[in-house]
Amino acid sequence: xxxxxQLVLAEKQSLFSLVVGLMVTTLAFATMREGHxxxxxxxxxxxxxxxxxxxxxxxxxxxxxxxxRTVKPATRLQVKGA
Amino acid sequence: MQLDITIAFFILGALATLIRSDIQFxxxxxxxxxxxxxxxxxxxxxxxxxxxxxMALLPxxxxxxxxxxxxxxxxxxxxxxxxxxxxxxxxxxxxxxGSVSIGTYAVAVAFLEAQGISYEAYxxxxxxxxxxxxxxxxxxxxRRSGTNLKxxxxxxxxxxxxxxxxxxxxxxxxxxxxxRIEGVTPxxxxxxxxxxxxxxxxxxxxxxxxxxxxxxxxxxxxxxGVFMPLIGGLLGSILGLQMGLSSGGATLxxxxxxxxxxxxxxxxxxxxxxxxxxxxxxxxxxxxTFPFNVLVxxxxxxxxxxxxxx
Numbered sequence: 001x002x003x004x005x006q007l008v009l010a011e012k013q014s015l016f017s018l019v020v021g022l023m024v025t026t027l028a029f030a031t032m033r034e035g036h037x038x039x040x041x042x043x044x045x046x047x048x049x050x051x052x053x054x055x056x057x058x059x060x061x062x063x064x065x066x067x068x069r070t071v072k073p074a075t076r077l078q079v080k081g082a
Numbered sequence: 083m084q085l086d087i088t089i090a091f092f093i094l095g096a097l098a099t100l101i102r103s104d105i106q107f108x109x110x111x112x113x114x115x116x117x118x119x120x121x122x123x124x125x126x127x128x129x130x131x132x133x134x135x136x137m138a139l140l141p142x143x144x145x146x147x148x149x150x151x152x153x154x155x156x157x158x159x160x161x162x163x164x165x166x167x168x169x170x171x172x173x174x175x176x177x178x179x180g181s182v183s184i185g186t187y188a189v190a191v192a193f194l195e196a197q198g199i200s201y202e203a204y205x206x207x208x209x210x211x212x213x214x215x216x217x218x219x220x221x222x223x224x225r226r227s228g229t230n231l232k233x234x235x236x237x238x239x240x241x242x243x244x245x246x247x248x249x250x251x252x253x254x255x256x257x258x259x260x261x262r263i264e265g266v267t268p269x270x271x272x273x274x275x276x277x278x279x280x281x282x283x284x285x286x287x288x289x290x291x292x293x294x295x296x297x298x299x300x301x302x303x304x305x306x307g308v309f310m311p312l313i314g315g316l317l318g319s320i321l322g323l324q325m326g327l328s329s330g331g332a333t334l335x336x337x338x339x340x341x342x343x344x345x346x347x348x349x350x351x352x353x354x355x356x357x358x359x360x361x362x363x364x365x366x367x368x369x370x371t372f373p374f375n376v377l378v379x380x381x382x383x384x385x386x387x388x389x390x391x392x
Contacts, residue, residue, distance in 0.1 A: 013302035
C-alpha cells in the first residue's frame with residue numbers, strides 16, 4: 001500500500017494523463033451511443049491513453065534495468081569470496 | 083455532425099506544414115485577417131445590442147465575468163501541483179485559459195450557422211467581458227512570488243491591446259450606426275466565412291509548427307490541453323442554460339469557457355509576469371487547445387448543451 005502511494009505521488013502527471021484519457025474515451029463512447037460522431041474524441045482519448053501507458057512502461061523498464069545493474073557486481077564479489 | 087468547410091482549411095494548413103510544403107503566408111496578411119475577424123464579430127454584436135440590448139444583460143454579464151474568474155482558479159492548482167510547473171508559468175497559463183480565443187469563437191459561430199442553430203447575437207459583448215478577468219487572476223496568482231509590476235505598462239497592455247480596442251470599437255460602431263450597417267455588410271458580413279477559412283489555414287500551419295515543442299514536453303501538457311477545454315466547456319454550458327440562453331447561446335458560452343487566448347493575454351502576461359515562459363503558454367493554447375476545440379471540441383460542447391437541456 002505504501003509503495004502504491006509512493007508510486008502515485010511520483011507519477012502524478014502520468015496518472016492525470018491516464019484519467020483524462022479514460023474520461024475522453026468514455027465521453028467518445030457516450031457520444032457514439034447517442035448516434036453522434038465521436039471518432040475525434042475517441043482518437044484523442046485512445047491516443048492519450050496509449051502515449052501515457054507507453055511512457056509509464058518505459059519508466060518502469062528503466063527502473064528495473066537500473067536495479068539489475070546494481071545487483072550484478074554484488075553477486076560476483078560473493079562468488080569470488082566463496 | 084459533419085466538419086464545417088472552414089475546418090478543412092485548418093487541416094490543410096496543418097498537413098502542409100507536416101509535409102514541409104513551402105507555402106508562404108505573409109505575416110501582414112495573418113494580422114489583417116485577425117483584425118478583420120475582430121471587427122466583423124464586434125460589428126455584428128454591436129448591431130445586435132442596438133436591437134436587443136436591455137438591463138437584463140447586466141446580471142448575465144456579471145455571471146460571465148464570474149466564469150472568467152473561476153476558470154483560471156481551476157487551471158492553476160492542476161498546473162502547479164500535478165504539472166509541477168513554476169508558479170509564474172502556472173499563473174500565466176491559467177490566465178490564458180480563463181480568457182477567450184476570437185478564432186475559436188468565429189469557428190463556433192460558423193458551426194452554429196452551418197447547423198442552423200440560432201444564438202443570442204449580442205454574444206460579442208461577452209467575448210469582450212471575458213478578455214480581462216483572467217488576466218487579473220493570473221497577475222494575482224503570480225504576485226504570490228513577489229513579482230514587481232510595471233502598472234502603467236500593464237494597464238496599457240490590458241486595456242489598449244488590439245483585440246480589446248477593435249472589439250469594443252466595433253461594438254460601439256455597430257451599436258450607434260446599426261441602421262447604416264448595409265454600407266459595410268458586403269465586406270464584413272458576406273466575406274466572413276471566406277476570411278475565416280484563410281485564417282484557419284494559417285492557424286493550422288502555426289499549430290503544426292509547434293508540434294516539435296509538444297513532443298519534448300510530455301503527456302501532461304497534452305492531457306491538460308484537452309482536460310481544461312472540456313471542463314471550461316461543461317462549465318460554460320451549465321452556466322449558459324442557467325442564464326436562460328438558447329441552446330446555441332449556451333454552446334457559444336461553452337466555447338468561450340473552453341477556449342484559451344493566444345492574442346490578448348500573451349501580450350499582457352509578457353508585461354505582468356516577465357519571468358514566465360511565454361512560449362510554453364502559447365504552445366498550450368495554440369498547439370493543443372485550439373486544434374482540439376476546432377476539430378473535436380465545438381460539436382462536443384453542442385452535445386453537452388443538448389444533454390444538459392434534456
